[in-house]
Structures are given as C-alpha cells and as structure tokens.
Amino acid sequence: MRIKSYILSFFVLIIQTIYGQVEEVNPPDFIKTINFKGDTNESQLPVLKLGDYVDLEFDALNGHEDDYYYTIDYYNFDWTPSVLVKSEYLEGIDNQRIRTYWNSFNTYQIYSHYKLTIPNEQTKRLKISGNYMINIFNEDNELVFSRKFMIYESLASIGVNIKRSRDIASIDYKQRVEIAIVPNGIQLNNPKANVKIIVVQNNNLNTAINNLKPQFTIGSQLIYKYDDEASFWGGNEYLYFENKDVRGANSGIQRIELEDLYHNYLFANYPRVDKPYTYNPDINGNYVINNIDAENPDIEADYVWIHFSLLSNQTLEGKKIHVYGNFNNYAIDNSNEMIYDANDKVFKCSLLLKQGFYNYKYVVIENNNQINEGAVSGDFYQTENNYKVIAYYRDLGKRYDRIIGFGEGSSVNISN
Structure with a gap:
C-alpha cells in the first residue's frame, strides 16, 4: 500500500476544502495526448452512464517506461470536496499502478503509451452518479495530471x-x-x-x-x-489541419521539413472577426489520432512539431493570444502562447502533437484574464x-x- 500517496491525497483534500472548487491539473511537457473517453468516444470530458466503462490513455515522451498510479475522488455539484468516504462511492481499491502500456514502434519520437480502463480488476465499480476526478501520480508520489468526468443515471x-x-x-x-x-x-x-x-x-x-x-x-x-x-x-467554426501522412501533402499544411523530428508548417490563418460567416464543418474542437500505413495509431503515430501562424492587424497588435482546443484541454499556459514576429507581422507558436486530425482556434486573453474567444474568430449565431x-x-x-x-x-x- 502506497501510504505516501494517501497522505498526499489527504493534504490535497484539505487544501481544496480551504480554497473551494477543485481545478484540473495540466500535465508537464513530456506527457502528451491525454485521451479520455467513454462509450460516446469523446476525447475529453466523458459523461457516461452508471455502470459503463471509461478509458484514459496518454503518452509519456521521456522514454523511461515510468510507473504511474491513479486515484479517484468524488466531488459535489460545484466541484467542492464531498463528505463521502471512498468506500461509499467506490467498490474495490484505487491507488494502483497502470499496468497496461506499450512502447512506440517505428517512430522518430520515442514514447510509451499508457491505457487505463475503469472498472477493472482492482477498481471494480463506481457505485454512485456524480462528479469524479481521476488523479495520475508518478512513482515518487507526485501529481502528474488530473481530469474530471461525470457519471449519470437515467432518472x-x-x-x-x-x-x-x-x-x-x-x-x-x-x-x-x-x-x-x-x-x-x-x-x-x-x-x-x-x-x-x-x-x-x-x-x-x-x-x-x-x-x-x-x-x-x-x-x-x-x-x-x-x-x-x-x-x-x-463563436466561429474551428480551424483544422490533418497530418496523418507526415511525408506528404495534407489538409491545412503548407510545407514539411525533417530535422530531428518532422515539422509541419500550417498555412497562415487570418482574423475572421470582421469577415462574414462561412460554414465550415468541424468536430467542435475535438481531435482524432490517426496515421496512414499503420495498424495501431496508438503506438505507430509519430509526434510532429506543428507551427501555427496568425496574421496580425492593428486590432490584435499588443494582444496576448493563445491557440487551443480539446487537444490541450482548453488550457492557457506559456506553451501555447503566440509570439509576435514584428518583421513578418505574424503571431507564431509551435506545439508538439501526435499525428491526426485536429480542431483549433485562437483566443485573446483580456487584461482581466478573461478568455475572449471571438476577438480573433468572431461570433456568429449560425x-x-x-x-x-x-x-x-x-x-x-x-x-x-x-x-x-x-x-x-x-x-x-x-x-x-
């Protein structure tokens, strides 16, 4: 029994009780492609029926084949800590090692792909509906990341x-x-x-x-x-690109270079806030991992540096702009901030992403730290x-x- 992890979880609970609502913890740079889904096949925010399974998958790019452990916590409607003890909402035990993983095959970027399914032999059943959080720890009992999910009853x-x-x-x-x-x-x-x-x-x-x-x-x-x-x-329809073939032309990609890894340079996007609405089918911010000429994209899809660029105008100059979507859980941090290139008058950002089809959009962070999704893309009722x-x-x-x-x-x- 990993006592230290329970002690850490206890102190996390105390802090949450003091400061209110719990927030998801986003992963470090070497953890990528957190794919969290239930029967609906959503890659984020699974809402599943009581008794159904949920899958959590992620990649570790450090090449160490580290051990990772999970715990599950239960929360009130407003994501404040619940008074329930673990045995009231969970049958079996958590705080177990994730035992299923595979190493990448035939890729430039080495990684290990981990998969956890709940229920399983140790965590037999989640007993009640409500708000849950899954927490992933490393072997040093350090919290690596956490994700929310919900379970409902058909009442x-x-x-x-x-x-x-x-x-x-x-x-x-x-x-x-x-x-x-x-x-x-x-x-x-x-x-x-x-x-x-x-x-x-x-x-x-x-x-x-x-x-x-x-x-x-x-x-x-x-x-x-x-x-x-x-x-x-x-808002507006999401922008997209596809790079299931890293060596050939793909949708949304202007040019390809190979250095230590492949680099895909997307066509420069332009602000759409002052343009008429144009219907463009999307998958509402989601993403799908895929690559051609491979049987198992989980371990055969490679990682590619994706270079985003956004043409600037007088309205955007001096603004703090980020690129995000379901691929990074709509997080705002330094990794997805667009850097302004004064010579080209273009905002630029590079992200290491697994091959597939991606939706994304550009957002502006206002002075009050509020996210303005329409400042670049515009807002349209259609x-x-x-x-x-x-x-x-x-x-x-x-x-x-x-x-x-x-x-x-x-x-x-x-x-x-």
Missing part, C-alpha cells in the same frame, strides 16, 4: 433546444439554450433549491454555465427559458456548436449530488 429526460438570443444587441452573435427536464420514476422535492444544472459548450468547462434555477414548472416538468443567463457567444446539459439532484437529507439526467443539443438547426 430524467432532458430536452435541449438552441435558439437565437432575444436581445437585439446580441441576436447575431449569441446562442440561447432552452431546457426542459422531465423526471422519470423520481419525485423532485423543492426543485428550485435541490436541482442544479450545468450547460457545457463544446466540452469546454471553462465557459460552462452552472447557476441556473428552474424558471417555472408545468406539471412535473422543469422549464428553463432564460435569455442572457443561458446564452453563449456563438455557428454549429454542441451543448451538453447535466442535471444534479440532492434530495432532503442526502449527502451527495447525484446526476439524474444528461442531454445534448446542437445549434445546427438553430431557430428564433
């Missing part, structure tokens, strides 16, 4: 409709989410106080809305038809976005927030 049906904003000032730029929750075999007592929801756009928890109460009820249905409170900026709605319920006298329902909607058929 309510959730209808999700996407509408244009009712505010004339934002009608061309925002999308409004209307929600109807219909209980199925459960009585919701005092729903205005005990039912809480979270609305997530394109799997990005950073921009989620989570403070909505039912506006009114029709019979047992809970109705949410807010305007400003349930509105998201429409943009196709995915929305997830997750409903929580804590009955009288209960000690945890169960997830009673999960619904999805798309703005592809947005209406007035």
Whole structure:
C-alpha cells in the first residue's frame, strides 16, 4: 500500500476544502495526448452512464517506461470536496499502478503509451452518479495530471433546444439554450433549491454555465427559458489541419521539413472577426489520432512539431493570444502562447502533437484574464456548436449530488 500517496491525497483534500472548487491539473511537457473517453468516444470530458466503462490513455515522451498510479475522488455539484468516504462511492481499491502500456514502434519520437480502463480488476465499480476526478501520480508520489468526468443515471429526460438570443444587441452573435427536464420514476422535492444544472459548450468547462434555477414548472416538468443567463457567444467554426501522412501533402499544411523530428508548417490563418460567416464543418474542437500505413495509431503515430501562424492587424497588435482546443484541454499556459514576429507581422507558436486530425482556434486573453474567444474568430449565431446539459439532484437529507439526467443539443438547426 502506497501510504505516501494517501497522505498526499489527504493534504490535497484539505487544501481544496480551504480554497473551494477543485481545478484540473495540466500535465508537464513530456506527457502528451491525454485521451479520455467513454462509450460516446469523446476525447475529453466523458459523461457516461452508471455502470459503463471509461478509458484514459496518454503518452509519456521521456522514454523511461515510468510507473504511474491513479486515484479517484468524488466531488459535489460545484466541484467542492464531498463528505463521502471512498468506500461509499467506490467498490474495490484505487491507488494502483497502470499496468497496461506499450512502447512506440517505428517512430522518430520515442514514447510509451499508457491505457487505463475503469472498472477493472482492482477498481471494480463506481457505485454512485456524480462528479469524479481521476488523479495520475508518478512513482515518487507526485501529481502528474488530473481530469474530471461525470457519471449519470437515467432518472430524467432532458430536452435541449438552441435558439437565437432575444436581445437585439446580441441576436447575431449569441446562442440561447432552452431546457426542459422531465423526471422519470423520481419525485423532485423543492426543485428550485435541490436541482442544479450545468450547460457545457463544446466540452469546454471553462465557459460552462452552472447557476441556473428552474424558471417555472408545468406539471412535473422543469422549464428553463432564460435569455442572457443561458446564452453563449456563438463563436466561429474551428480551424483544422490533418497530418496523418507526415511525408506528404495534407489538409491545412503548407510545407514539411525533417530535422530531428518532422515539422509541419500550417498555412497562415487570418482574423475572421470582421469577415462574414462561412460554414465550415468541424468536430467542435475535438481531435482524432490517426496515421496512414499503420495498424495501431496508438503506438505507430509519430509526434510532429506543428507551427501555427496568425496574421496580425492593428486590432490584435499588443494582444496576448493563445491557440487551443480539446487537444490541450482548453488550457492557457506559456506553451501555447503566440509570439509576435514584428518583421513578418505574424503571431507564431509551435506545439508538439501526435499525428491526426485536429480542431483549433485562437483566443485573446483580456487584461482581466478573461478568455475572449471571438476577438480573433468572431461570433456568429449560425455557428454549429454542441451543448451538453447535466442535471444534479440532492434530495432532503442526502449527502451527495447525484446526476439524474444528461442531454445534448446542437445549434445546427438553430431557430428564433
């Protein structure tokens, strides 16, 4: 039994209790391609039904074949620590070594590919629905990274409709989410106080809305038809590139060079904020690992330096710009900051990414550290976005927030 890891987890819990909501810990530079998915095959933010499995995969590029361990923690609706002890939400044990891994094959970049499936022989079952966090530790009991996931029960049906904003000032730029929750075999007592929801756009928890109460009820249905409170900026369709063949021409790639690793230079992007909306199919910020002439992309796809470039204009000069997407869990840090090249009047950034198909976008960090997704790409009500709605319920006298329902909607058929 790795006592030190439990001690560390205890102190992490104490810190979270003092400072409130828990945040995901992003990995160091040598941990790449964290692919977290359930039956829905999402590569981030899995929301899975109670009893289903979830897979966590990642690559370690240091070539050491290190041992990694995992723990699982349970949280309240607002991601504050729960009062439940581990045996109340987990059958079996965690704090176990990830035993399944393979080394890369026929790649310039050496890496080890790790895979963890839950449930497994040690962690037999997650007993209850709600918010979970998986934490990955190294053999020195240091936290390497963590990821959130949710488990739901089918105790309510959730209808999700996407509408244009009712505010004339934002009608061309925002999308409004209307929600109807219909209980199925459960009585919701005092729903205005005990039912809480979270609305997530394109799997990005950073921009989620989570403070909505039912506006009114029709019979047992809970109705949410807010305007400003349930509105998201429409954004624009994601940019994309594909490099499943590192030696040949691919979509979005201008030129290829081979040094120690392959380098793919993307075509320069231009700001779209002042351009008309143009439909361009995307996968809503997601990514897919893939390469040609290989049977197993998990260990045969190579790592490539991707060179992003964004043409500047007077509006963007002096701005702090980052490139992100599901591939880096929408994180904002030094690694994905665009550096301005005054000679070329271009913002540039290089990221080491595994071969595949990627969505990405450029965002501006305002002076108040708020992320402005529309400053470069623009905001349009026509943009196709995915929305997830997750409903929580804590009955009288209960000690945890169960997830009673999960619904999805798309703005592809947005209406007035």
